[in-house]
Amino acid sequence: MNIELAINGASYQQSTTASESLLSALRRLGYYGVKFGDEHGLTGADTILMDGKPVNAGLILAAQAEGHAIVTIEGLGQVPDQGWKKTEGLHPLQQAFIETGAIQCGYCTPAQILAAKALLDRNFNPTEVEVREAISGVLCRCTGYTKPIQAVLRAAAVLRGEPVKSEQLSVLSGIAAALDMPPTEGLLTDNGPLVTTQVAPKIVVAPEVKPYQVVGKPEVKVDAVKLAQGKPAFAADIELRGMLHAKVLHSPHAHARIKKIDVSKARALPGVAAVLTWHDIPRVVYSTAGQSDPIPGPLDSFSLDNKVRFVGDRVAFVAAEMPEIAEQALHLIDVEYELLPALFDSTEAMKPGAPILHDESEYVPFAVCDPQKNLAAEIRIDIGDVEKGFAEADEIFEAEYFVPKVQQAHIEPHVVVTYWDEDDRLVIRTSTQVPFHVRRQLAPVLGLPVKRIRVIKPRIGGGFGGKQEILIEDVAAHLTIATGRPVLFEYSREEEFTASRSRHPMRIRMKTGVKRDGTMTANEMYILSDTGAYGCHALTVTGNTGQKSMALYVGDGDYRKSPNIRFYADIVYTNHTPSGAYRGYGVPQGFWAVERHMEKIARALGLDPLEFRLENAIHPGEFHPFSTAWNEGREPHPETIHTVGLEECVRQGKAAIGWDEKYGNPNWHVGTGSPRPGAGVLRPNRKGIGVAMVMQGTAIPYLDMGGASIKMNDDGSFNLLVGATDLGTGSDTVLAQMAAEVLGVPTEDILVYSSDTDFTPFDKGAYASSTTYISGAAVVKAAQEVAERIKARVAKMLKVARLQVEGSPVEVPHVEDNLEISNFQLSNRRVIAPDGRSVTLEQVALESLHHSDQEQIMGVASYVSSSSPPPFAAQFAEVTVDTETGAVKVDKLVMVVDGGVIVNPLTASGQVEGGMTQALGYAVCEEMLYGEKGQPFAKDFDRYHIFRADEMPALETIFVETFEPSHPFGVKAVAEIPMDGVAPAVGNAILDAVGVNIDENPVTPEKVWMALKATTDQHR
């Protein structure tokens, strides 16, 4: 049928079907700012305005939109300077989102801006609560909502005609200075719940930090302007002639052999271009974990197999002209299964007689690994003499802890487009964190040499480790090979929950020996980790769990010199959805156990929980205890930790949360009570405060490598090409800032491109908190190379030219001098000689490209690190517990991070806010549950709850800088550490509030209520 749509003031004649959604119709018309997030409108990524009201375009039929005024993000505003044609510029909301750092991956940004516009169109002066409510229908997994809320309040002020200040950083030069600062101030305009917003974090700067020109400044993200306009920047924002749509038939059974599969009816369906089963493609074993060569894990996966190992495993691939036809074809595939006994309990996995998941002859083991015992990996690490340490202890504390399976829940699903180019090379345009690993690992699976594959990574709508998996690229690629046509494959939200990867659930047993004065004498951790049906990241995630969380506490005195630590783990297969990489990479699991355990020990011995931890924590100058024993299955290298800002983190955090006034104060713990429904009585509330100390790593030493190339353009700007993958973290911006600092230009003169395996240098990808440190060091080296070439050229130019002295209106003759180029400075787009003469970078570029001794000034560099300097943090939480229902309300989270020198406070604090928010879900509500036949319970954001804007506690971020000597700008990592401390800090705060220990997260009301009831029953 033909319909007429009124979009952004223009009229479109569009042919549609009776079932086509408005989302699909808009995207077909090129309005790519409207995004797919899920089938039910629960992410709100598909929000548009219809007659001024926010609606979900995915839930409305295109035909229903006829006669209504539709506004998409593309209708709001554009960059004012479009060559000779000027526009009215960006809308104040777009501008505010850019300026406040409210855009991380940017996938939710168009929807948030439109939802906010609907509010501001009717209310120029909203309260913060009203703003939170207005955007609560748009889920964001990146930001923690702090900066988007402030962006809307800022835009409202602009629309009211009020002046707005540019963001001021609370930058402090002395480490004690932050303690004297006033409490967090926000733009509070409401009388609602206690919620504060602050865009710029407090920073206690490292004394070694020089006054940099660009590094350390809250620069606008290099991609913010395009993302605020909803430009077609993401993998699916592309239309190719003849593009097919792919769908996958998933297994309804947890463990079964495919006896027969009949696809004849599906192939015969008009519009179906290909149906592939395990009969049709080569049987090549591989690992879906995107990691460096050799893959540190078993090879145990096939694109399609004759066996399925979890509910959601792959059975067949279909490509059709339309998604609806592909879906229909799935129902026409007849599969006869032979059901096999299934394994759901990790404690049963290694017992004799347990069902064996991997009996295929092609299985390739790695390190200690035994598929006959369902053992995907094993770890045995002994440091010092643990038994001696236990023998010397006054007290031994033992306990068992549990952590659940949780989902990365990036708002952009996994999505890929594949096609043959004109040179018969396969192009894979994909939402991946690891483009180079995708190319290398898929080449044998597809029967193509690496050189005939090109992987393009456009903008990514969040990854959080979920896109470190090579999960969908082979599906589209096989179908493109089969049909010769472009193929788009996008996961549904249900597939994200049922056929993607998730965090490893673990049972963690702790045993700790302590003297009565609080000195730890030995520490032991045993983990039983459930890798699910495939062993992707099995060894490395669980290895990280022990390596990072057990390294923090080494003991004091002689124990500090020779710590006694044991870390054993078995990582077993079960018929659950496979586990994989998720931000934090095993460390949040470890710290749930370690930090709950430390709290219990401190309380049992009557010790101050902060002092007890600090007394046993690692110090600068000491070896990372695990560096002598473990390196992800490779040769270990002893490594000294140079910087530990933990003590200062604790000092700042205590002041920010008011620890001294609250901890141990019985009056403060008595809450005000919450109303009992239907009665005038208040239910008794109790308040509690808790802490957790954490550390992470920064990249994998001797393995992670990043490359960068920089070339100079005619106008003195630079192209920076990096293989590093910005997932929305702001890494492109941070890398541009480092290049800009070295080259003496503003960040806007650095044009970043990342990443494309054909054009950008190799990079191991975005994981292990490594981009700023590893790729950043490569960028600095490349920029230094360019700077040297520029200086050498300027030296030549100064010898033959009459040039302007800096700041002088007259030209002076050159002097035959011996210019020492190491004293040249690059600053403010100029090269300044020691005698004051200067040359602009544009002059240098024109000279080198056009005038004499022509050359392309460029630099290429790579960097691999010999160390993995850990960031540290103190995480504080304040909670209120309803003692009748067990409901826990987290009131405030304060995180103080030593992440080395902070290159961009806005993007770094955005990382911490977003990380704390994800970690809050891990603490109190997120969990993937399964039925007795292995069927997943959560298939959407209704049954799997992630935090909305109107549910957030107050968040505060403080950075305590240290200068990491192994990096030119002193940086360490920030991205993963916010995931580690929230859950144990909340668990400890609950213990502080009501005296019960919950050893299994998330701490749901039911668990708290049961624990309270058990305590009450005990005292009867």
Ligand code: FES
């Ligand atoms: S910025 Fe909101 S989902 Fe990424």
